[in-house]
Amino acid sequence: MNKESFLYVVIFTFIVAFVFVFIIALADGATAERVARNRELVTAQAFLNSIGKSEEDGLKALDEFNTIFKDVDAEGVNRAVVNGRDVIVKQFQGNGLWGTITGVLAVDSSLSQIIGLDVISHSETPGLGGRIEEDWFKDQFRGEQIGPDGITVRKGEGGVDDDKANSIVDGITGASLTSDAMEVIINNEIEYLRQEVAK
Amino acid sequence: MSSETPAAVLKKNLWTDNPIFVQILGICSTLAVTNNLTNTLIMTVAVIFVTGLSNTTVSLLKTLIPRKVRMIVQTLIIAFYVIIVDIALRAYMPEISKALGPYVGLIITNCIIMGRAEAFAQSNPPVLALWDGITSGAGYMGVLVLIAIIRELLGAGSLMGYQIFGEGFTTWTIMVMPPSAFFLLGSIIWAAKTIMFKKEEA
Amino acid sequence: MTPQINPLVILFASVFTSNILLTNFLGMCSFISISKDMKSSNGLGLAVTVVLTITTAINWAVMNYVLIPLDLMVYRYIVFIIVIAATVQMLEMIIDRVSPALYMSLGIFLPLITVNCAILGVALFMQIRNYNFLQSVFFGLGSGLGWWLAIMALSAINKKVARAPVPGGLQGPGITLITIGFMALAFVGFSGMLNVQ
Numbered sequence: 001m002n003k004e005s006f007l008y009v010v011i012f013t014f015i016v017a018f019v020f021v022f023i024i025a026l027a028d029g030a031t032a033e034r035v036a037r038n039r040e041l042v043t044a045q046a047f048l049n050s051i052g053k054s055e056e057d058g059l060k061a062l063d064e065f066n067t068i069f070k071d072v073d074a075e076g077v078n079r080a081v082v083n084g085r086d087v088i089v090k091q092f093q094g095n096g097l098w099g100t101i102t103g104v105l106a107v108d109s110s111l112s113q114i115i116g117l118d119v120i121s122h123s124e125t126p127g128l129g130g131r132i133e134e135d136w137f138k139d140q141f142r143g144e145q146i147g148p149d150g151i152t153v154r155k156g157e158g159g160v161d162d163d164k165a166n167s168i169v170d171g172i173t174g175a176s177l178t179s180d181a182m183e184v185i186i187n188n189e190i191e192y193l194r195q196e197v198a199k
Numbered sequence: 200m201s202s203e204t205p206a207a208v209l210k211k212n213l214w215t216d217n218p219i220f221v222q223i224l225g226i227c228s229t230l231a232v233t234n235n236l237t238n239t240l241i242m243t244v245a246v247i248f249v250t251g252l253s254n255t256t257v258s259l260l261k262t263l264i265p266r267k268v269r270m271i272v273q274t275l276i277i278a279f280y281v282i283i284v285d286i287a288l289r290a291y292m293p294e295i296s297k298a299l300g301p302y303v304g305l306i307i308t309n310c311i312i313m314g315r316a317e318a319f320a321q322s323n324p325p326v327l328a329l330w331d332g333i334t335s336g337a338g339y340m341g342v343l344v345l346i347a348i349i350r351e352l353l354g355a356g357s358l359m360g361y362q363i364f365g366e367g368f369t370t371w372t373i374m375v376m377p378p379s380a381f382f383l384l385g386s387i388i389w390a391a392k393t394i395m396f397k398k399e400e401a
Numbered sequence: 402m403t404p405q406i407n408p409l410v411i412l413f414a415s416v417f418t419s420n421i422l423l424t425n426f427l428g429m430c431s432f433i434s435i436s437k438d439m440k441s442s443n444g445l446g447l448a449v450t451v452v453l454t455i456t457t458a459i460n461w462a463v464m465n466y467v468l469i470p471l472d473l474m475v476y477r478y479i480v481f482i483i484v485i486a487a488t489v490q491m492l493e494m495i496i497d498r499v500s501p502a503l504y505m506s507l508g509i510f511l512p513l514i515t516v517n518c519a520i521l522g523v524a525l526f527m528q529i530r531n532y533n534f535l536q537s538v539f540f541g542l543g544s545g546l547g548w549w550l551a552i553m554a555l556s557a558i559n560k561k562v563a564r565a566p567v568p569g570g571l572q573g574p575g576i577t578l579i580t581i582g583f584m585a586l587a588f589v590g591f592s593g594m595l596n597v598q
Contacts, residue, residue: 009265016260016272020279021476027283028475031290038293097414099530100404121297123530125419128376173372174589177418223433223574227518230426271486278479286475301525304478308518310430376589377424381582385575393570 042120043104047072047089049118050106051082052142077196079109087115088193094185097177099123101132105189107146111197114151116142117186129178140169141186150187153179205330212334215395218311219342220388225311228302229343230380237359239347240340241288241295245303247336249280250312254332256280257320273316274307281306311335346383350374403531408539411532415543421519422551423585425526428519432552433577441510442556443549448510450545453523456488457541460524461534481524489515519548554584 041058044065048055051068055061065072068080069089078089086109093102101122106115119133131137140161144151147167154161155171171179203211218224229246232238253276257264264272285303288296296303306312315335320328351357354374356364373379415421422428428449435445460481468474489511496508514520523544527537558580567576 004265004267009268012263012265013268013272016275020275020479024279024282024286024475027286031286034290035293038290042293095404095406098404098406098419098526099532123526125377125424128424131375174376220574224430227427227429227522230429274482274486275479278482282475282478285478301522301529304525305427305518305522307478307482308516308521310516313516373586377426378582378585378589380426381578381585385571385578385582388578389568389571389575391570392575393568396569 043091046091046104046118046120047078047106049138050089050104050116051080051087052116053082077193082115085109085115088197090189090193091120092185092189094181094188096122096124096181097129098125101181101185105186107190107193109197111190111194112146114141114144114146124178125175128175129172129181131172131175132178132182137170137172144169146190150190151183153183155179203327205327208327208331209334212331212338213341214338217338217342217391218314218335219339219384220391222311222314223388224314225309225339226384228305228309229339230346230384231302231377232299233343233347233380234350234354234375235298236344236347236351238295238298239343240359241292242299242302242306243336243340243343245281245284245288246306246309246312246339247333248284249277249306250315250336251329251332252280253277253312254315254320254328255325257316258323258325258328261321269321273313277312277316278307311339342384342387345387346380349383350379354379403533403536406536408535411536412539412543412546415540416547416550417588417591420547420551420585420588421523421544422548423581423588425522427522428517428548431513431517432548432555433574436552436556436559436577439553439556439560442552444506445510445513446545446549446552448507448514449517449519449548450542451507452485452489452492452511452514453520453541453545453548454538455492455541456485456520457523457527457544458534458538459488460484461527461532461537464528477525477528478521481521485520485524486515519544551581551584555581558584 041061045055045061047065047069048061053064053068055064068082069078072078075091080087080089087106088109088111089104089106091102091104093100095101099122101119101124103117103119105117107113108115117138119138122130122132124130124132141151143164145165145167150167152168153171154168155176161168161170171182212218216222219226225246229239229242232242253273256276257273260272260276281304284306285296288299288303312332315332319331323331348358351359351374352363353371356362356368356370371379419425422432431445435441463480463484464474464477468477468480473480493504493508493511496511497504523541527540532540555577559577562576562580571579
């Protein structure tokens with residue numbers, strides 16, 4: 001058959017496309033279960049990170065997660081007891097600069113202190129806003145007192161804020177918008193929890 | 200086109216015709232992740248994989264591909280291997296897959312891969328095409344890994360997550376931000392070209 | 402979840418604070434080679450903007466009305482690229498037929514754009530961030546304008562640099578990249594401009 005004939009072109013492209021699509025579908029199907037498990041794992045690890053119990057190993061993480069949190073409501077308020085303290089853990093979602101920032105916030109049940117937080121996903125600029133997922137940024141929130149207006153993420157000041165009682169954490173250099181977004185999201189979450197707890 | 204020796208191909212792709220500092224190709228997709236060495240390594244290994252295999256496939260099919268749809272078929276082949284890489288990463292290395300984000304998909308538009316398919320795979324036997332793909336990818340990897348080492352070391356004091364510099368080290372924030380990648384790449388090109396000129400004069 | 406971000410904010414941000422090229426490193430290959438000449442830079446910038454706006458819109462539609470309902474998202478890379486190639490091809494034919502003058506200033510750059518990583522990149526970013534239609538269009542438009550702005554600035558600077566005593570090894574791509582680095586650094590200064598809602 002003439003290689004340049006219209007019929008050949010159509011048949012060839014069709015066969016090539018078919019073979020590729022077939023193999024991709026196979027690969028996708030074979031890994032689907034694993035991908036779903038990975039997603040569960042990410043949520044479990046984020047919850048654990050927020051209460052300060054980091055666990056690298058996947059199986060152990062899922063185990064610990066299920067032990068500490070009996071019935072997890074992804075959208076709602078979850079209570080648990082960690083190291084003898086009552087804590088409230090909730091997944092949050094809000095507008096970053098570019099897309100949705102999803103994470104987990106853990107506070108003590110009197111809503112006076114942040115136990116910790118973790119970031120599950122975001123679409124912020126890598127190297128700038130994307131640094132919210134770096135440990136130094138997240139660790140700032142551990143043990144930070146919650147003020148009457150919530151938390152302030154400060155920008156544009158030099159030096160490091162070490163004071164846990166002043167409800168202030170440092171923003172990210174060059175990413176003031178994402179830092180602002182985090183402040184808004186966290187304070188919205190705290191406000192929501194205050195209303196929920198008051199009920 | 201003539202068949203070159205594997206050794207000649209290696210030298211060309213790693214140095215004299217290096218995809219990055221000589222041909223200035225394909226920087227888009229990986230520069231963004233060079234702030235982290237682990238991510239860069241995974242990305243460049245993925246590029247080597249895709250370039251090698253798509254080169255081989257194009258070479259194997261070259262007598263069958265009609266001229267009219269040559270570019271489209273090549274793009275399909277490249278896209279196919281990239282999707283496989285993406286699926287593998289999502290399943291077995293989910294954190295890295297998240298960190299790399301859309302940049303894995305952008306390997307498809309990486310000019311190096313299309314360039315090698317056109318320039319080499321279309322007129323060379325499959326095994327040599329595979330070698331050409333791998334070595335081009337290696338030339339690419341070398342430069343980007345160098346940039347990543349500098350950026351992560353100076354920007355975070357660590358390499359692949361392991362702290363190298365202690366607490367007292369003040370990190371160079373510029374290294375974490377995008378402009379540093381441009382500066383470093385420009386400097387590497389400068390250094391490489393200067394060395395090449397000197398060799399010619401010698 | 403579609404983020405509640407005003408499309409105009411997205412437009413502004415993608416031009417300045419998160420420029421597709423200076424911050425996200427997309428669209429570099431043709432950028433570096435074409436930026437020597439201001440007229441072609443202008444033409445290419447216009448072409449990129451037009452293609453980005455149209456293809457992002459079409460890709461959004463294909464994604465939401467075909468890929469997601471039929472659970473074919475795993476093929477999105479292939480589908481997006483085909484959409485981009487087809488759109489560019491059709492644009493070229495339409496422009497050639499409608500206005501040969503426009504074709505001379507814009508159309509000849511179109512084949513170059515199909516493999517421009519910025520086009521596919523914007524489509525992928527749009528998919529990851531779950532933008533709605535209006536946000537996607539403004540994102541495409543803004544990214545194009547940002548790219549256009551960057552390439553015009555670069556070609557203007559290149560004209561001056563061409564007359565400066567640049568050392569041998571640095572000439573050409575070397576100094577161009579360092580120039581781009583300075584531009585990127587300058588654009589970081591824009592990052593305080595917007596307010597998050």
